[in-house]
Amino acid sequence: MANKGMRILHINTARSWRGGEQQIAYLIAELAQQNTQQFVVCIKDAPFYHWCLANNIPVKGLKKRSSLDLSFASSLKKFSQKNKVAIWHAHDAHAHGFAVYANAFFGAKTPIVVSRRVDFPVAGSWLSAFKYNHASVKKILCVSSAIAEIVKAKIKNPAVLEVVHSAIDHTKFRHLQKGKLRSELQLSADLKIVGNIAALADHKDHLTFINTAEILNALHPDLYFVIAGDGELRATLEAKVAEKGLEEKFSFLGFRPDVPAIIADFDVFLFTSKTEGLGTSILDALAAVIPTVATAAGGIPEIVENEKTGLLCPIGDAQALAQATEKVLSTPALAASLINRASDKLAFFSLENLGLKTYEQYQLVLY
Numbered sequence: 001m002a003n004k005g006m007r008i009l010h011i012n013t014a015r016s017w018r019g020g021e022q023q024i025a026y027l028i029a030e031l032a033q034q035n036t037q038q039f040v041v042c043i044k045d046a047p048f049y050h051w052c053l054a055n056n057i058p059v060k061g062l063k064k065r066s067s068l069d070l071s072f073a074s075s076l077k078k079f080s081q082k083n084k085v086a087i088w089h090a091h092d093a094h095a096h097g098f099a100v101y102a103n104a105f106f107g108a109k110t111p112i113v114v115s116r117r118v119d120f121p122v123a124g125s126w127l128s129a130f131k132y133n134h135a136s137v138k139k140i141l142c143v144s145s146a147i148a149e150i151v152k153a154k155i156k157n158p159a160v161l162e163v164v165h166s167a168i169d170h171t172k173f174r175h176l177q178k179g180k181l182r183s184e185l186q187l188s189a190d191l192k193i194v195g196n197i198a199a200l201a202d203h204k205d206h207l208t209f210i211n212t213a214e215i216l217n218a219l220h221p222d223l224y225f226v227i228a229g230d231g232e233l234r235a236t237l238e239a240k241v242a243e244k245g246l247e248e249k250f251s252f253l254g255f256r257p258d259v260p261a262i263i264a265d266f267d268v269f270l271f272t273s274k275t276e277g278l279g280t281s282i283l284d285a286l287a288a289v290i291p292t293v294a295t296a297a298g299g300i301p302e303i304v305e306n307e308k309t310g311l312l313c314p315i316g317d318a319q320a321l322a323q324a325t326e327k328v329l330s331t332p333a334l335a336a337s338l339i340n341r342a343s344d345k346l347a348f349f350s351l352e353n354l355g356l357k358t359y360e361q362y363q364l365v366l367y
Contacts, residue, residue, distance in 0.1 A: 006362060007037045009085040011076065011095035013064055017047035018199055019280055020117055023143075023166050023354075024091050025051060030355025039083050041076055058083070067094045073101035077108040087362055089113045096131055103136040111365050113139045117166070117277040119147050119298030120203075122154040129154065138365040141358065143278045144299025162361055165302070166278050167354040170346070172260045173287035180258070181226070181265035185251055191224045192329060195266040197259060197281045198273070200231030205295075207240060208272040211318035214244050216325060223329075228253040228262055263288045268328050268335075273297045274315045282310070283349050286342040291335040293324045303349075309342040 008031065014021055025048075028038055042048045044061025052059035060079045062072050076098055080088065088110050090096040102108040114137055122128050132140070133156045140155070141164045142148040148161045155161060181193070194216065198204040206227060213225045225246070227237070234252060241250045256262050263269065269285035269292045276298040283303060285292050292310035294300050295317075304310035311328065313320040328335050 005035055005037050006359075006366070007039070007084055007086045008362065009039045009041060009076075009080055009083070009088050010091060011088060011099055012040065012042040012048050012091045013094040013098070014048060014092060015043055015046050017051075019166075020091060020115075021048045021051075023115075023117070023280075024048070025055075026167060026169065026351050027354060027358060028055075028057060030351050031359060033355065034359045036359075039079070039085060041079055064094065067097055068101075069098070070101060070105065073098045074106055077102040077106045077110075080108065080110060085110065086366060087111050087113060089115065089358075089362075091115045092117075096137075097127075100131050100134045100136060104130075104134060108136075110136070111138045112136050113141060113361060113365060115164075116140055116142045116147055116151055119144070119150060119275050119277050121150055124154075133157070139361050141361060144302050146299040146302065147277055164354065164357045164361065165349055166280050166283075167349045167351045168280055168283045168287060169351055170287055173284070176260055176264040176288060178264050180261045185224070185226075187224055191222055192220075192267040193224050193226060193265055194268045194270050194325060195226040195228070195263065196270055196272065197228040197256075197263060197284065198271070199229045200227070200233040200237060202233065203273060203275040204229075205272045205274040205316065206233065206237050208274075208295075208316050208318050208321065209270060210237065210240050210244065210246070210250075212270065212272065212321040212325065213246060213250065215318055215322035217246060217249055219322075219326060220329070224249055224251075226251045226253055226262075226266075228256045228259065230255040259284055260288060263290060266290045268293060268325050270321065270325055271295065271300070272321065273300070276300050279303055280349075283346065286310075286339070286346055289339045291328045291338045292342075293321060293328060295321070303345065305341075305345075308338070309345050310338055 040052050040059040049061045088099045090099045096114045099112045140160050143166045269290045271294040278299040294304050295315045296312045306312040311324040
């Protein structure tokens with residue numbers, strides 16, 4: 001049944017801009033092509049709030065005092081009713097909670113679609129059980145099959161679970177020019193770059209990246225290591241690099257808006273997460289035709305098929321990661337084969353698929 005002008009409210013409570021916020025931005029752009037009317041409730045003055053203003057997305061900025069802030073839930077209902085919203089899409093755990101509270105305690109009666117992007121288990125508390133199994137939650141969209149299996153353990157009705165993979169903008173990686181990062185860091189042409197792009201958070205396990213770098217550096221003095229991303233662990237990680245005497249072989253680039261240009265100069269993308277919903281940074285690497293070595297965490301194996309589209313290693317195993325990275329660096333034919341096979345895989349993770357599959361789930365909820 002065709003729907004004209006479906007009115008959708010996206011709810012996001014992040015105070016920073018990370019991968020989840022980029023996925024929401026991509027989704028909003030794709031849904032705009034489906035004759036929808038979209039609104040956003042998010043944290044006032046957060047990066048996503050300013051993105052909405054800059055892109056003329058109707059937005060309500062709210063304060064969040066805690067994950068149990070019922071005033072947030074009440075305001076959510078009022079903004080939704082004012083704009084005659086038909087469906088809520090909660091994009092993080094706190095957004096999920098507020099949407100359920102608005103229905104349960106304030107009589108909103110609005111169907112909820114939840115996005116689940118993290119691969120750690122759903123909490124075993126009564127409150128989590130209440131949130132995930134509330135009648136208003138009609139769909140839980142998991143960004144990988146691995147996440148769907150994890151969430152399934154806590155869901156009374158598994159039929160609400162659907163897999164809608166995250167996506168990247170492939171157009172950003174067309175006609176890439178190499179050399180920007182090498183020029184910026186003043187690296188000679190004979191140095192090979194092993195890089196990582198991820199927020200400096202514990203679950204990204206940059207300590208294992210550094211341990212792997214230490215092993216590789218002892219074997220290959222012609223390597224240089226970079227990490228792009230920022231976060232609360234930056235000082236700790238920089239101290240670890242100094243402790244290992246790797247300062248001259250290591251750069252922390254901070255948050256970078258120019259990821260395609262940065263990643264184009266990598267010789268190997270080394271991704272060491274210990275938990276990961278899917279790993280869109282790996283998609284970035286593959287789109288930039290950079291061979292990937294990664295841990296088999298969460299949804300990563302849905303992108304990286306071992307010895308087909310990349311090399312997979314056990315979580316936290318620096319020795320195995322170093323051996324796999326050395327194998328890629330020393331075997332050009334292997335690197336070329338991994339990249340060639342990854343091209344078909346990439347087509348699946350398109351923005352068009354993200355938008356169409358999400359819109360189909362909305363329609364199933366409403367009709």
